[in-house]
Every structure is written in structure tokens, then in C-alpha cells.
Amino acid sequence: MKTTYTYNYEMPSVAVDCVIFGFVESGLKLLLIERNLEPYKGMYALPGGFVLPHETTEEAAQRELLEETGVQQVYMEQLYTFSQPNRDPRGRVITVTYFALVNPEHFNLQSGTDAAQARWFSYAQMPQLAFDHYQIVNKALERLRGKIKYQPIGFELLPRKFVLSQLQTLYEAILEMPLDKRNFRKKMLSSGLLLALEEKQTEVAHKPARYFEFDKERYEVLQQSGYNFEL
């Protein structure tokens, strides 16, 4: 049941693009790919591609993410749909964008794969981007900042076990403001979403910190009963 259709430049096609955030070297970074095809060959762009006939846009985003970076099973959420008629010089392309939070533990940019062309950039050091991707990144950042205040999504960016100061550094990086250590700990610990592990840091030149895990099951239970995480 393969069919061939011809269409002229006026018909929209539908693509997806992903804004992938990672917390790398204590900073919030996003993943960009160097384009090796025209248009915008050689420029950096968001990972993405066209939606296939049998898949939802969500599935397309997951597939592209996997193909281009090797990452699977990440927190992903629909961001916004961009539809300026001239946003792609090849013709009318409407793009449904997603933002994803990846945990560096499950992630390695491997040479020899498609992901080899991918690099982490901080927002400040980001190069000029292809298409309207700069706009998309801005929208994603806005959403991430809004979201982190009332949903515990920060954990998606950290390794499974982490230390409270890492979590605080992450929040400070996203919100771009310093937070008070005692108040931050108080709020996090009292949320009941952190599972204290026995394990502590070793080989650090200071008092070793306790490791914690995010208690996802607990969060889901609490959510059912109308609980809402905040800050």
C-alpha cells in the first residue's frame, strides 16, 4: 500500500523539533546538531525531522531523539506548534515542538553515530540557529522556568541518586537566581518526595553528603489525592 503523491510547495508538511535540556558540568545546557544538509548546512539546529504517516507527533519526536542522540525514555512534553508560512525556505512546514529533559547518566554523545554531530551548549554560548529555532528555544526556556516552580521535573535532569546541593545548583541554574540553602532543604525534604539513602559521598575533601532518590511512586500517589508540589 505504498502510494506516491505529488504536491506543490503550498501544501504544509509537518515536522517535529525537540529542545533537549541536560544538566552538564553544573550548568543547564541544550543539545544542538550541526546540519549537514541544505538549507542552513553547517549551522546548528534543534534535532527533529518529518512526521511519518503512521506515527503521532509525540512518537516522531521520540524517534528523532533516539535516532539523533541515542536517548530513550525521557521526560518529554509538547511545547508549541510553529506555523509561520515562511519559516522553512523549502516550503510550508509546520513544526510541532517538544521539550525533553535528559539525565546525563543515560546519555553519551558517541562518535561514529548520528549523535556525533550533537553538542551541548549553554544558552549564553549558543551559536546562531537555523530556521526559527532560536524562537523555539526561548519558548522552551520560558516553559521550563514556569514549570519547575510547581512540578518536580528537576529530578529528570539528575542522575538517579544525587545530593541536595546538586539539586539546588540545578534549580539555581534554571531559575537564574540564588536560593537559600536552609529554606531549600526544608522545602524539599518536607515535600516527602525524597528518599534518603544510606549511602554518602566518598573521597570528597569535606563532610560527605547524603545521597537521595526521587520517590516517583510516592509522587504519583500524592498527585492522585490532589497534592501539588511547589517550588
Added chain:
Amino acid sequence: MKTTYTYNYEMPSVAVDCVIFGFVESGLKLLLIERNLEPYKGMYALPGGFVLPHETTEEAAQRELLEETGVQQVYMEQLYTFSQPNRDPRGRVITVTYFALVNPEHFNLQSGTDAAQARWFSYAQMPQLAFDHYQIVNKALERLRGKIKYQPIGFELLPRKFVLSQLQTLYEAILEMPLDKRNFRKKMLSSGLLLALEEKQTEVAHKPARYFEFDKERYEVLQQSGYNFEL
């Protein structure tokens, strides 16, 4: 520079659908249109249609809203993009949805126009809907409820001048919970976003209430300086 591309599969087409909320007869209602074409002929559905080649999805939504209901210049916001491959029996249609808040003052369902087939329904009395429109309505309600707590969008649903009890009734209808009168007034008045008018109600069989206006300019100024409305 017209180009022709060939694809091996059917390309999706792109539509828009609008969830239009109105505050009618002291209740939150949404506007549905009876379909007079197959598929789902005779069923109710959200107003919407296909995106034209030269317009953004936002423009398409505004245009459809105007064509089908005669309303212009309303608060409108992108909601979500739905892309289940089988959501439309005619073929692959991806729909970008919007939600809109209309002020009944600027709005009349006129017979003799396209809008004649439109009717207000409360969520509870809503008939079965065509396509996946029920899902879309649920998403819109969720968004409306989330949004009204931290953005002063309630005013978009009321006439230009209104009375505080109307505003409270509206909030109660959206949030589906009773609110304390004194606390509600305190918060609203202290927000600085309400402009007290000299005018009061007339011909009411009780103490006449003062009219207020939403001070939109003030809100925009406050927003610039980092202010955030809440509840």
C-alpha cells in the same frame, strides 16, 4: 520558485479547532456547531477548519472563529496539537487547537448566518462530539482552570463593566468551588487591576452594586515590572 517534492506516503493535512468559552446565564458554556457535512453529519463539533497556505494556524483559528460565529478580537491562545493518525476518518489530519474566551457583550448568535448552527452548552449537558473533540474540550478546561489562578483572564469573559459578584460567580463556575466573599473582594481590590466606576446598578431589588472595569493598561505596566497576578 515553485518546487515539487515527491513523498512516498500521504502527507498529513493541517486543521485548527477552537474551544470557545463564554459566560452565559451565570454559567461557563462552550460553543459547539452542528455539522452539516459528513463525516459526523448532524453531530456537534468544535468550530474549526483547514489551514490555508498563506496563513498561520493562529490566523486560521481567528478566521474560522469569525466565519462561524461572527466574533473578532478575542483572547485566544494555542492549546495543543492533536495528531492521532486515525483521528479523522477522511485521512491524516493533524489539528492545532486554540482556546478562546469571548465576551457575550460582543457576541450574538445570529440566525441567517453560519453562526445559526452554533449553540452554547455547559460541559455537563454537552452532547457527544465528533472526532476527538471531547478530548480537546477536556484539555481546554484543564488549561482554563490552571490559568485562571495566576492570570487575570476572567475579565475576558465578562462585559466591560461588571460587578464584583459577577466576577466571583465566574471564578466559582470555572474552579467549581465556592469562594469566600470577603476574601475574594479583598484580593481583587488589592490587586490594583480594578477600576471603580461611579456608576451603580439600577432597578435591582437590593442595595445596588458598584460597577468596575478591568484596568488592562495597568496590568501591562505591572507585568513589565515583574508583577504576577494570583487568584
Added chain:
DNA sequence: ACAAAAGTGTTCGGAATACACCCATGT
């Protein structure tokens, strides 16, 4: 011993909540 980050409590002010009666008008 020193450097470096972990860990810990209390005070204060402002906001959220709960709550009940008098007022102005039309009938």
C-alpha cells in the same frame, strides 16, 4: 591546622483563612 562543603533552627512579617452583621433598594 586548614580548607571546603554539609548540615541544622529560630525569628519575623505578611498572606491566607474563617467568620457575621448591617445597608440600600424594590416590591
Added chain:
DNA sequence: ACATGGGTGTATTCCGAACACTTTTGT
């Protein structure tokens, strides 16, 4: 005079913000 919704103040509780010192480890 009565019914109807408009309009008002206070006491209490809870939460966010500010703030400094001791502990544990490695070097």
C-alpha cells in the same frame, strides 16, 4: 415590612524569608 444581594473588619494560622555557626572529611 420584608426579601435580596451588597458591602465591610478582625483574629488566627500558616508559610516564606532572612540569617550564622558547627560538623566532617581530605590534604
